[in-house]
Structure formats: C-alpha cells, structure tokens
Amino acid sequence: MIYAVFAPLLFAIFVPWISKVKDRIHTGIFVFFIPFIIFLYFIQFIGANFSPIRQTYNWIPSLGLNLDFYLDGLSLLFVLLISGIGSLVVLYSIWYLDKSEKLGHFYVYLLMFMAAMLGVVLSDNVFALYAFWELTSISSFLLIGYWNFKERSRYGALKSMLITVFGGLSLLGGFILLTIITGTTSIQGMIEQVDIILESDYLLLTLIFILLGAFTKSAQFPFHIWLPDAMEAPTPVSAYLHSATMVKAGIFLVARFSPIFALYEGFFIIVSLIGIVTLCWGSYMAVRQTDLKGILAFSTISQLGMIMAMLGFGTEAAVFAAVFHILNHATFKGSLFMIAGIIDHETGTRDIRKLGGLFTLLPISGTLAVFATFSMAGVPLPFLNGFYSKELFFDATLGLEGAAWLSQAIPYLAVFGSIFTFVYSMYFFFGVFTGPKQLDKLPKKPHEAPIGMLISPIILVLGVVLIGLFPNMVNGTFLQHAAEAVNSNVEYHDIAFWHGFNYPPLIMSLIVVGVGIILFLTRKKWQGIYNILPGNLSFNRVYNTIIEKLDTYSAGITNTYMTGSLRTYMILILGTTFIVTLMYMWLTNGFTIDFSQVADVTSLEVALVTIIMIAAIATLFVNNNVAVILVTGIVGYGVSMLFVIYRAPDLALTQLTVETISIALFLLCFYHLPNLRKREETLSNKFTNIFISAGFGLLIILIGISAHSSNWFKSISDYFIENSYKLGGGDNIVNVILVDFRGLDTLFEITVLGIAALAIFSLIKLKKKKEAE
Known part of the structure; x- marks a missing residue:
C-alpha cells in the first residue's frame, strides 16, 4: 500500500520534465496511468470474502510514528473513488486544459493532492493521518488558486486553506488527547479501547476537536462558506474535490471514528444536528x-x-x-x-x-x-x-x-x-x-x-x-x-x-417530488424570500470582517516593534530571552552552583581570559573598520587558545579556521564600506544597553555554571566513548558524533547553508537582470 500512496508523489517529480513536451503530447496522457494503475490494483480486493489488511513501515519508532496502513471496506471504498474518479478527471482535463496552460504545475498539484487523500484514507497512525490531512489542505490551496492571476482564485484558495487548516489544528488536538487516553497512536488500537475513551474526562473535548476537523473539511454549517469560493478552480479540480476527495475527507474521518464515539449521545446530537x-x-x-x-x-x-x-x-x-x-x-x-x-x-x-x-x-x-x-x-x-x-x-x-x-x-x-x-x-x-x-x-x-x-x-x-x-x-x-x-x-x-405503497419512505419521496414540482414551477413568485432569509445576513461577511480585523490588529502590533532598527530587534530578542529564562529557572529552582568538582584556574587561563575581555570591550571604542576586525579576531583566536589548553585540538582547529575565514571576508567587505561612526546615544538608551548586555551575559554565565553543577541525568559521554568505534567506526569521538550520531543535524545545517547560498545567488542574478533591463 505504501507504493500506492507515494506513487503519485514520486511521479510528480518527473512531471516538470514531461511537461516540456506538451506541445507534442499533452502532459495529462502520462499522468493518467498513475491513478488508473492504482485503481486496477485495489479493485482486486472487491469480493465477498474480503478481510482487512494491515501493513506497517517503521518511520520513527521511538516517537510512535510509523507508517501504518490499514485497508478495510471503508478505506477500499474511498481508495477506489480517489483513484477511479481521479483517472476520469485526468482524462477529462486533457481536453479541458489547453496546452498553453502551466500543465506541469497543475498535474504536480493534482498528484500531490491524490497522494495526500490516499494517505488519509489508508493511514492507521493518527499522526501520519494528520500529516496527510494537512497536505490535502496545502495541495487543494494550490489547485484552487491555480489561475492565480485571478483575484477571486487567490481569495478562494486562501479562504479554503485558512478554514481547513484551523480545523486541522483542532484535529491534531483531538488526536493528541486520544493518544494520551489510550496510550497508542493506532486508530484500530483506539477502537479496541472504546470503554476507556468513553469513561475519560476529556471525551467531549476530544470529540469536539475531531469534529471541528471533519466539519471544516467537509464544509458543514457554518464552515461551508469556503466551498462556493473554491469554484474558482478549474472544473476538473472542482469535479475531483466535490465528488471523491477533499470534501469527503471529513465524511471519512467521522465514519472512521464512529466505532469510538457512536455510543456517546453527544455524538448523535452534534453530528446529526449539524448534518441535517x-x-x-x-x-x-x-x-x-x-x-x-x-x-x-x-x-x-x-x-x-x-x-x-x-x-x-x-x-x-x-x-x-x-x-x-x-x-x-x-x-x-x-x-x-x-x-x-x-x-x-x-x-x-x-x-x-x-x-x-x-x-x-x-x-x-x-x-x-x-x-x-x-x-x-x-x-x-x-x-x-x-x-x-x-x-x-x-x-x-x-x-x-x-x-x-x-x-x-x-x-x-x-x-x-x-x-x-x-x-x-x-x-x-x-x-x-x-x-x-x-x-x-x-x-x-x-x-x-x-x-x-x-x-x-x-x-x-x-x-x-x-x-x-x-x-x-x-x-x-x-x-x-x-x-x-x-x-x-x-x-x-x-x-x-x-x-x-404504504412504505413511509416512498410516501416521503412522493411528497418531495410533488411539493418540489410546485416550488420549481412557481420559483419566480417566491424567490423574494431570499431577501428576508438570509437577507443581509452572510457568513461570508462574518469571515471577511474577522480576516480584516485580524489584518488590522496584527499590522498594528507588528508595526510597534518592526521599526527597522536593529537595536530595537536585539533589545526585544535578548530582553525577552533574559526575562523569560531567568523567571523560569528561578521558579523551578534551576540555578545550581557547585564548584567542588571544578579544576584549578591557572595563570595562563587568567591571562587569556583577560586578553579576550579587553579585546571584547575595546570593540566598543574603536572607530576604524580594520581595527575593529582585528580586535574581534583577537577574541576568536583567544577562544581557540583556550581549546588548546583544554586539550580539544579539533575544536581549536575549527575555531582557528572559522576565525581566519571570517576575518578575511570581513576585510574584503569592510574595504568597500565607510568608517564606523558612533551614534550619540541618550542616557536612557545607554542604561538600557548596559542593563540588557550585562543581564544577558550574567544569565549565560549562570546557565553554564548551573549546567555544569547539575547532575540530573546520567552523563551521555560514557555512551559515546563506548559506542563511537563500535557503531561509528571511528576513534575520534567528536567526529563520530558530528558525522554519525548527529548526522541528520549536520545534514540539515548544510542544507540551510545551501538554501541561503541559492537565495543569495538568485538575488544577485535578479539584480543583474534588472540592471541589464
């Protein structure tokens, strides 16, 4: 099943290249086979002797996050609708969308949405389901706003995402409560503990959170207002969202969790009332x-x-x-x-x-x-x-x-x-x-x-x-x-x-047809009732008012601190960190000072620290660019010398390398900048600067001493000493930690730097392009 869920996402990677030949062959022809093959695969499970199938793929077992897939009659119904109607929608779009459209964008969004819906209906892990659930909101946002040159398309896309993401966050709250109550992240495991859930003090709150997610996604009153505005999407998208996917996700969610909540009368009242x-x-x-x-x-x-x-x-x-x-x-x-x-x-x-x-x-x-x-x-x-x-x-x-x-x-x-x-x-x-x-x-x-x-x-x-x-x-x-x-x-x-003839539902149907014919034939005579109900009342107006107020108030709050002043930003960041951290550690008795196991301080260390302190203070009084860089370099080289004294050659070499490169880069950049000019500060500003600088520095010192003095947990260093060679294959413990034990952390750090480099490169290219124009 995992291949069926992720096949659309994997194929979406190749769509941009496939779309380059759209002048000869419509991109939808290639895309059509993905949902069609998925449909053919799952249709084999239809039969009188069908029994549920479960598959588990370990993802993050330590956090209880696994890709658990569960195929039963309910999920099979939705999978066949998603893939079957998905195939027909793609086939329809081949003739509906002209080759001049951005077909690569369209089919990437569509395949992303298809994969998300398959993940929602097949997931047995609540957090995996939530991840796919939010992916449906994001991909539907992209599909609804596909014609982004239209203001109404952008409005409808944003409206749908705001409402459905609000419901999604509520759904996450419900899932967290269910996990706490049952001790499992498996939906089927939760169903097996119905009695425990029904006896929980959090039952009503859990139900409301989950139903908010379902009602917003399935456009239930009063959250229905996003659905008409979603009509700005291309018709293939509308056909897909309305018949088999987006709006049916909430229906699926309620159906899936019905075995848990159906015995609770509150479920009957809320769901039946909202539905009718x-x-x-x-x-x-x-x-x-x-x-x-x-x-x-x-x-x-x-x-x-x-x-x-x-x-x-x-x-x-x-x-x-x-x-x-x-x-x-x-x-x-x-x-x-x-x-x-x-x-x-x-x-x-x-x-x-x-x-x-x-x-x-x-x-x-x-x-x-x-x-x-x-x-x-x-x-x-x-x-x-x-x-x-x-x-x-x-x-x-x-x-x-x-x-x-x-x-x-x-x-x-x-x-x-x-x-x-x-x-x-x-x-x-x-x-x-x-x-x-x-x-x-x-x-x-x-x-x-x-x-x-x-x-x-x-x-x-x-x-x-x-x-x-x-x-x-x-x-x-x-x-x-x-x-x-x-x-x-x-x-x-x-x-x-x-x-x-005496069958009550038939009588009700005949009443519907009879009265319906009369109302249809006389529609022009009674349609004035809409001037009374809803009249001027509109949930869209409520939504627009809320969004406008949020924009106004958030802009007002933001403008109070987004002044363009770096000093203001540093005051807010450091001041908030200082106050919050200090208060939290004070209230939780987090400060511990114990010098019993501290090594003796040598005269060499005192000398180095004194030099570092003098250099750091000197930066406040130097006005020459080159002098500031050199004085700052003294601080960095002084720290590297401390690493040498403490027998950490790797850290010392790293510090020396970074400091040397930084100085070289600073010298290259500052050469083109004017000399530093000290701004005249008021007495209150100087007092604020001293207070925040001294306070933040003191806080860091106290945290460092407390961390060294505390012994709440067993030291992890023994683990690295024992396993660095055994698991990492290296004698250098620091290198093994960085490359193996913290490999993902290091990878993401490199990724961030790579993204930043690409952003800078793009800005430079954009500037050159504008200058050329």
Whole structure:
C-alpha cells in the first residue's frame, strides 16, 4: 500500500520534465496511468470474502510514528473513488486544459493532492493521518488558486486553506488527547479501547476537536462558506474535490471514528444536528445561485450534510445508507461538474440566466445531465441510483432514539431539505437545456463537446444507471464491507426498489417530488424570500470582517516593534530571552552552583581570559573598520587558545579556521564600506544597553555554571566513548558524533547553508537582470 500512496508523489517529480513536451503530447496522457494503475490494483480486493489488511513501515519508532496502513471496506471504498474518479478527471482535463496552460504545475498539484487523500484514507497512525490531512489542505490551496492571476482564485484558495487548516489544528488536538487516553497512536488500537475513551474526562473535548476537523473539511454549517469560493478552480479540480476527495475527507474521518464515539449521545446530537442543518441550508441556498458551479457547490454542501447526518444517526440502516450515498454521490456529482465544465467550455459562460435551450445544441451533454440531475434529485425511477440511497436515508430518519426533540424533528427536516434538493436539480437541468435559446448573450457559439471530454461523464453516468438497475451488484461484495467497518452490527440485506405503497419512505419521496414540482414551477413568485432569509445576513461577511480585523490588529502590533532598527530587534530578542529564562529557572529552582568538582584556574587561563575581555570591550571604542576586525579576531583566536589548553585540538582547529575565514571576508567587505561612526546615544538608551548586555551575559554565565553543577541525568559521554568505534567506526569521538550520531543535524545545517547560498545567488542574478533591463 505504501507504493500506492507515494506513487503519485514520486511521479510528480518527473512531471516538470514531461511537461516540456506538451506541445507534442499533452502532459495529462502520462499522468493518467498513475491513478488508473492504482485503481486496477485495489479493485482486486472487491469480493465477498474480503478481510482487512494491515501493513506497517517503521518511520520513527521511538516517537510512535510509523507508517501504518490499514485497508478495510471503508478505506477500499474511498481508495477506489480517489483513484477511479481521479483517472476520469485526468482524462477529462486533457481536453479541458489547453496546452498553453502551466500543465506541469497543475498535474504536480493534482498528484500531490491524490497522494495526500490516499494517505488519509489508508493511514492507521493518527499522526501520519494528520500529516496527510494537512497536505490535502496545502495541495487543494494550490489547485484552487491555480489561475492565480485571478483575484477571486487567490481569495478562494486562501479562504479554503485558512478554514481547513484551523480545523486541522483542532484535529491534531483531538488526536493528541486520544493518544494520551489510550496510550497508542493506532486508530484500530483506539477502537479496541472504546470503554476507556468513553469513561475519560476529556471525551467531549476530544470529540469536539475531531469534529471541528471533519466539519471544516467537509464544509458543514457554518464552515461551508469556503466551498462556493473554491469554484474558482478549474472544473476538473472542482469535479475531483466535490465528488471523491477533499470534501469527503471529513465524511471519512467521522465514519472512521464512529466505532469510538457512536455510543456517546453527544455524538448523535452534534453530528446529526449539524448534518441535517447543513442539508437544509445548502439545498435552500442552491436555488438562489445563478452560476452553474455555484448551484453544484451548494448542492454538494447539502449532500454532504445528508451523509453526515446519517453517520450521526449511527444505526445500521443509516450507516449503510451513508456508505451507499457516498458512492452514488460520487457518480452523479462528478458527472454534473464535468457537464458544467463542458457548458462553460463550449458557451463561454456559466451564468444560468444567459443559458437555455441547449439540449438541441449539446444533445449528448443534455442526455447525460438528465440522468445525473434526476438521480441527484432522488426521483423514484429504478435506473437512478440516487433514489435508492435517498429512500434509505428517509428510512433511517424514522424511529431514531435519543434526544427526543431532535429525533422527532429530523424526518421533517429531511423532507424539507430534500424538497429543495429536487428544486435545485430541476433548476439546473431545465434552466440550461430547455426554454428559449439566448445565443446573443453567449460569448461563444455553442456546440457539442469533443468526444474526449465526454468520455469521463459518460462513464460516470453509466455508473448511475448500472447501480440503479443492479444495486445489489455492489452490495455484498463492496458496500457491505464498508458499512461493517463503520458499524460492525450492519447485516446484509437486499437493496430493493419497490416496498409497496404504504412504505413511509416512498410516501416521503412522493411528497418531495410533488411539493418540489410546485416550488420549481412557481420559483419566480417566491424567490423574494431570499431577501428576508438570509437577507443581509452572510457568513461570508462574518469571515471577511474577522480576516480584516485580524489584518488590522496584527499590522498594528507588528508595526510597534518592526521599526527597522536593529537595536530595537536585539533589545526585544535578548530582553525577552533574559526575562523569560531567568523567571523560569528561578521558579523551578534551576540555578545550581557547585564548584567542588571544578579544576584549578591557572595563570595562563587568567591571562587569556583577560586578553579576550579587553579585546571584547575595546570593540566598543574603536572607530576604524580594520581595527575593529582585528580586535574581534583577537577574541576568536583567544577562544581557540583556550581549546588548546583544554586539550580539544579539533575544536581549536575549527575555531582557528572559522576565525581566519571570517576575518578575511570581513576585510574584503569592510574595504568597500565607510568608517564606523558612533551614534550619540541618550542616557536612557545607554542604561538600557548596559542593563540588557550585562543581564544577558550574567544569565549565560549562570546557565553554564548551573549546567555544569547539575547532575540530573546520567552523563551521555560514557555512551559515546563506548559506542563511537563500535557503531561509528571511528576513534575520534567528536567526529563520530558530528558525522554519525548527529548526522541528520549536520545534514540539515548544510542544507540551510545551501538554501541561503541559492537565495543569495538568485538575488544577485535578479539584480543583474534588472540592471541589464
């Protein structure tokens, strides 16, 4: 499984080079095979006899950080959606994105996002899951802001990242609490300790933290506001994010942790309430939109709310319906986004007010839209998969237990939200494909899309029809395993279209269709209600106000200390370090002074230290550049002599080398600078300088003495003496420590220097380029 997770990232390394031949071959053709091969690999696990698979790869075992992957029915469902629809999205993008686009950037971001989502759904270690979780936020930020020359794209990308990263930090808090409670970082290990978690004093806090992560990612009310603005992304991105990936991550998270929290009534109340409110609000607001992708964005919000509500119910029927609808939603929503992209691509607009009568001009797209929109609406037809899961949803709302006030209201709210689901579905289809043509309002003369762009939505719509005709084809071999991973008590039962006229969910469906038709036909008469609700109320306005206030206040705070004065910066840094460290060590009795094991001070040492002190003080009074450098060099060479006395030749040689090179470089640089000029300081400034300098110096002296005088831990030097040759293969202990025991530390130090060198080189090149212009 590790190869499947990291294959997209590894291939992404080569995409920039592959994209150089995009004039001859579209980059997407090469990228297509990565998700397709992953899909073919995982599809082999579908079967009635499937059992979970676990794989562990040691990463940092001492910290409990391992790459633990766990494939069960739930993760298999999501992996197939991520890779399967990912393949179709890449195929669709080949015709949607022109070769003149920055295809290398696009496919690197897409592969990064794909790998992150695969890591989220396959990880069993909570901290590995969190790492992949945040990678989805970063990569989706890059995808949404792909057309970064558009202000709305940048706004939508930043908005999505701020909200989802806020949820991600909350999620990390929940994971840390779970790890503390259970003593394990394994999700399956946590599930085995449900009783301990449910008895914990931190149960509610842990649940809230985890749900914040899920709600922000899956655009639940009131965090839904980022999703409509994410529509500024290219349509292939929108299709992928909405049908199979980004917004489904929160759904997956709640499903994965349901075995832990489902027995807690707070879980039922919070998740069910937020989910059902999101369903109603999303479907209600979708009818208000005029942008095709805006309609689909709010429809996604409503559908996600419906799935979230079912997971909150936690019953066998609700869990199975939720899993079934995850699959169904991916098929009809993915195809609808691609159809919206086709309409935009072929007409030049997504404004539904300018569209109409396109069925005769785009007959194939119109036909596909019929199946997809009617399936989304839950129209009771046997060849539409959306009706089955919608009916199962209605069935799950009946007879709920716990929180009577909520259980009794949920069926009515479900019908209310589904009525508007029907209305926005009809609004989308009939507003685009029927009615009078408005060709004069279209930027482009519309015509049917090329066959390459139609292949992906055709495959998805075939999925809508085939699942509708043969729902049990994916039941026992696929859906059943996914549902059992969420609720082990789910029992197999056939999915049937007809249950009789007295079947309550059918009656609820007929009410939805009947009332929905009336509201759709009279939409222009009642749409003025949006002037009342939401009216001037807007969560976007709240978000914008918060961001503006944060910018204003943070700028005000920053400007108080970012004055451009190096003296001010040093005062803040050294002063804060002095005060905080001194107070902490004082309160914790950290100061220990013991001279019992200190060696005698020789006259040579006193002489050297005296010279060093005189040289250091002299730097304050010398005005000549060269003289300052030479006096500073005396300090460095004096320290190297101390190393010689203390029998540390390696350190002495290192100090001598560094000091010599530093002096040479200083002399080269200072040659081109004017002589130093002492600035006249006020008495208060001089007092501040003396206080901070003396105080910070005294603090360092006390810390050094305390560190030498303390013996809280066994000395690590014995370990290095015993193992430097055995493990490092060297007699020089210092060298072995630097190269072997602290090899990563040394490597990162070199990396930092390398990055700094590249930055300096880039600045020099940029300056020369500007001078040449």
